Amino acid sequence: MVVKILVVDDSQFMRKLLTRILESQPGYTIVGEAENGVEAVEKAKQLNPDVIMMDIVMPIKDGIKATAEIKGLGGQTKVVMCTSVGQEEKMKQAIMAGADGYITKPFQGPKVVEAIQGVLN
Amino acid sequence: MRIDLNKLMKLNKMAKEGAQNVAYNLSQMLGIDVEMKVAKIEFVDLSDVPDVIGDREVIGVYLTFQGLPSGFLVVLFPTKSAKKITNLLLQGIEESNGDGFSEMDLSAISEVGNIITSSFIDGWANLLNSEINISTPQTVHDMGSAVIDPILIQIAQQYDNAFLFNSYIKAKNEDINCELLVIPELEKLMEAIDRL
Numbered sequence: 001m002v003v004k005i006l007v008v009d010d011s012q013f014m015r016k017l018l019t020r021i022l023e024s025q026p027g028y029t030i031v032g033e034a035e036n037g038v039e040a041v042e043k044a045k046q047l048n049p050d051v052i053m054m055d056i057v058m059p060i061k062d063g064i065k066a067t068a069e070i071k072g073l074g075g076q077t078k079v080v081m082c083t084s085v086g087q088e089e090k091m092k093q094a095i096m097a098g099a100d101g102y103i104t105k106p107f108q109g110p111k112v113v114e115a116i117q118g119v120l121n
Numbered sequence: 122m123r124i125d126l127n128k129l130m131k132l133n134k135m136a137k138e139g140a141q142n143v144a145y146n147l148s149q150m151l152g153i154d155v156e157m158k159v160a161k162i163e164f165v166d167l168s169d170v171p172d173v174i175g176d177r178e179v180i181g182v183y184l185t186f187q188g189l190p191s192g193f194l195v196v197l198f199p200t201k202s203a204k205k206i207t208n209l210l211l212q213g214i215e216e217s218n219g220d221g222f223s224e225m226d227l228s229a230i231s232e233v234g235n236i237i238t239s240s241f242i243d244g245w246a247n248l249l250n251s252e253i254n255i256s257t258p259q260t261v262h263d264m265g266s267a268v269i270d271p272i273l274i275q276i277a278q279q280y281d282n283a284f285l286f287n288s289y290i291k292a293k294n295e296d297i298n299c300e301l302l303v304i305p306e307l308e309k310l311m312e313a314i315d316r317l
Contacts, residue, residue, distance in 0.1 A: 013228035016214055057257040084235055085146075085243040086186070086255035106150030106236055 003116065004031045006049035008040040008066070009082065010058040014105075018053055018082075021109045028116070037061025037069075044070045044077060051116050052079045054099070056090050064090065064097045071098030078119040082107075124164060131317045135245050136162060136286055139301075142244030143237050144290070150236055151209060153293050159301075161287040170273060170283050170302065174265040179203075180227070181261045181268035182234025186242045188253035190313045192305035193276060196237050197268065202297040203230050209292060222262065231260040241301060249313050269302075280304050 005022055007030060009015045015033050022028045031047045034040040036058045044052060052070065056063040067079050081094045081102040091102055100119040103111060124132075136159040144157040165173055180203045183195040198206065200222075207226040210233065215225050222230075235258045246253040261268045286301040 011228050011232055012225055013210070013214075013232050016225070020214065084239045084255075086239050086246070086253060088252070089254055105232075106146050108149055108152075 009055040037066030068097040139241035139244035190310040
């Protein structure tokens with residue numbers, strides 16, 4: 001089974017980095033990208049990804065609110081929050097909003113895969 | 122205000138811990154060995170900060186941190202060093218854009234600034250066994266005064282002094298200069314230093 005991933009980050013560089021990491025791994029395909037929470041919710045409805053890699057702090061709508069909305073849709077999509085060190089408070093809010101897992105920047109290939117497998121298992 | 126030798130030695134230890142944490146996280150991000158050293162620490166009046174920074178083109182990334190200690194942290198990259206960072210990060214992702222900065226270049230520098238600022242403060246939190254929460258880093262590309270002045274205007278009422286950590290990062294034979302400007306709530310910083 002190929003895991004369908006939606007990458008959500010307002011940083012163009014981070015979207016590119018995550019896409020490059022995941023496309024170099026067998027069994028993963030990037031089905032879309034979004035640069036804010038509003039786009040994330042729309043694309044989650046349209047693309048029905050297995051996993052969303054969700055940045056926490058974004059303009060227009062942040063990753064915490066977007067996660068709560070996506071989880072409210074009732075689908076099977078898992079959400080991995082992408083956070084920086086020192087943002088424990090925001091991580092707690094994200095877990096309460098329904099996030100299934102998290103990964104702390106900077107990203108490395110094995111850790112990204114581990115985080116995705118962690119929420120799928 | 123004067124800071125005694127013992128406190129300065131402890132601050133030096135905090136700077137080393139912050140720099141080591143930055144080097145470790147940048148190394149993880151870049152996939153190569155990275156070294157970061159703090160070459161010099163200056164303690165300056167807030168009003169002298171613009172003169173110390175100078176009026177050259179820089180890319181600045183700044184955040185606030187709350188806990189023990191609290192304050193502002195700004196990392197400033199001269200454009201030449203910022204270009205070296207983008208060349209390292211964007212190898213195999215995007216072609217170099219000559220001397221200018223593309224949207225992707227600025228996005229990459231912003232992430233490095235994010236890693237440096239958050240890792241530096243996280244190094245302090247680890248050393249002090251303290252919880253320090255940080256805000257989302259903001260990036261500005263402009264002349265030094267245009268980056269620093271709006272921050273100083275915001276905080277001039279609350280803060281009197283700043284520490285400037287003149288630093289360099291060595292990665293893949295490239296020397297990258299950067300300056301870390303920490304504007305602390307001095308009482309909280311001294312309380313934190315006394316814990317060491």
